[in-house]
Amino acid sequence: MNTQANISAMLASTRMRLQFLSRYPGQLVMDLVLPIVLAAMPIFLGSAGGASNAEAVFEANTGTSNYVAYLLIGSAVLNLVTNAFWHMAYWLRREQELGTLETLYQAPTPRIWIAGGTAIYSAVRSVSTAILAYGIGCWIMHVDPFTGEVGLALIFVLVGLIPLYSLTLLFGAVILKVKEANALVSLMQWVVIFLMGVYYPITIFPPLVKLLSLLFPPTWMTNGVRAALLGVGYFFGTWYKDLAVLWIFMLITPWLGWWVFTRVENNVRRNEGMGQY
C-alpha cells in the first residue's frame, strides 16, 4: 500500500482542519479561557472555605500543597480530553450532516489516515492551548508553572494521547450509528470529569469506581503530569511503571477502537449507508 501517499493525505487532512480553524479563530480563545475558568472556581472555593490550613489539608490528601497548580493541571488535561472527544465526534457528525462523509469514502485513502489527520489537528490544537492555558493560569494565580520535571510531564501527555484518540474512535462508532453528537459528548464530558479526577485525587473513590477510573487512560495521563510537575505520588510508586501502563493502553486501544469502528461502519454500509444522517 502507498504509505507515503496516505501520510501525505493524512497531513492534508490536518492542514484542512487548520484552514477551517482559521475561518473561526474565536474557538482558540475558548480553548484558552475555559481551563482557567474551570480551575479558578474550585481554587477560589478552596481558598474561601479552607481557611489557614487549606494547603496542609490538601497536601495530606494529594501529596502537594500547590492546589492551584494541581487544579490548573487537572482542568488543562480535562480540556485536552474533552476537546479530543468534541473534535472527533463533531468532525464525524459534521461530515455526515454536510454530506462530505460520503465524499471521503469515495477516495482511496483509508479512513484511518483521514481520522488520523483530524486527530493530529485536534492534538496539536488541544495540547498547545492546554499548555498555554496552564501557563496563563499559573501567571494569573502567581504560581510557578515550571516546577518539577516538565519533560516527563510532556511524555505522559504525548503517550496518553494515543489511547485517548483511540477511545474517540469507539465513541465515533456510536455516533455513526445513533447519529447524535451533542447529547453524547455532553454526557461523556461529565463522566470524564468525574472519573479522571480533575478536582480531587481518585484515591478517595470507593474501590469499584476507582477501578473504573483506572481503566480510563486519561486518569493515568492526569496523574502522571501532576506527579511529574508537583510531586504527587504515582499510582505504582515510580514514573516508569505508570508510563508502562499508558504504553499498554497505547498498544491495545487503537486496535480495539478501529475494530469496533469498522464493524459499526460495515453495519451502516450494509443498511442505510454513510450518507444518511
Place this chain on the structure above:
Amino acid sequence: MDHPPPIRAENLCKTYQTRQRKGLFKSQKSTVEALQNVDLEVKTGEIFGLLGPNGAGKTTLIKILNTLLLPTSGEAWVNGYHVLREENKVRASTGCMLMGERGLYWKLTGRENLEYFGALYHLNPVQRKQRSNEIITLLNLGELADRSVETYSSGQKMKLAFGKALVNDAPLLVLDEPTNTLDVPSASELRTIVRNLNHQGKTVIYTTHIMSEAETLCDRVAIIDRGQLLALGTVSELKTSLQQDQVTHFEGVISAQAESSLRKIPEVLQTSRSSQDGKALLTVVSAAGQSNLPRLIETLTGQGAILQKITTQEPTLEDVFVAKTGRTLAQDTSIK
C-alpha cells in the same frame, strides 16, 4: 490482453431496513427492496445513461459501485476490481460526483477543496496544484477559485463538485444528476465537457431523470424503476423496441390501388385518405414502429405513387419510459 469492462454487475440486490413513523414515539420497521437482481455491463468508452425517477434505485446502484453501500447479494466489478474485496482500487480508478454541492467543504475555497481531494486521491503536492489549475481552467472557475464555496451560486457549486470528480483523472466518471440546479447554458456547457472527456477516452456513467439529456448525450441507456432494470440499449434500439402503433403521413400522387396494396400488409392497421392543395394525403397507422417504413414506401412506389413528403411521429424516450414503467417520468419527479 482484453481490458475488463468498466462496470460489470451480476445479480445485484440491495434491501435495507427503514422505520416508518407512526406517531411521536412509535415507529414500525419495514424492508425496502432498493435493487432486484440487476445485471449490467458498461462498455469501455461509452456514455452510459441510467434513467429513472427518484427512488428508482439508480443512486443505490451507483453507491454500491462506488463502495459506499454493501450489496445484500450479488457481485460487481469496477474497472476489473471487485467492489467488496478491492475497495481502494475501485475508488482510485473512479471519478465520482454523487452528492452534488453537498460533497464540498463550503468554508474552504474552490481551490482548497480541489487540492484537498487531490491529496485524498494520492496526488503529490505539485500534482495537486497542477491538476487543480487544469480543472479551474477547464470549468472556467478562475474568478471564483479563491473564494470560499459558501459564496458560490448553486450552479457554481455543482460545477466545482463536477471538477472534484475530475481530480484523479480516472478512466471512469460516475456522475449522478450533474446538471441539477444548473441553468440551461451551464447545463449545456457541462454536457459539452462530458462529451469532450468521453472523446478523450473516459467512460461515463450518467444518471438523470431528464429525458432529453439522456437522449442527446448517452450512447446507451438503462431504464431502472423500483429497483429493477427494465430496459437497456441504445436510444434508437429502445425506441424501435417499442411495439407501438406508428403514424406516418404520405403526401404526393397516390392512387387508390396503391392504398389498397398497402392495406394488404399485415402490420398496417389503418389507412385514411384526404386531399390537401390538390395532393393526396395518406395517413397510415402501422404496428412495429419505424422498422416497417421502408416496406410501406416500397409498396406505394411499386404501385406508381410519387411521394413528395413523408412525416412520421417518432416515439420519444419518454414513450419508451411510459411503455416500460406504465407511467411518465414527470409524474414521479415533478420535473416537466
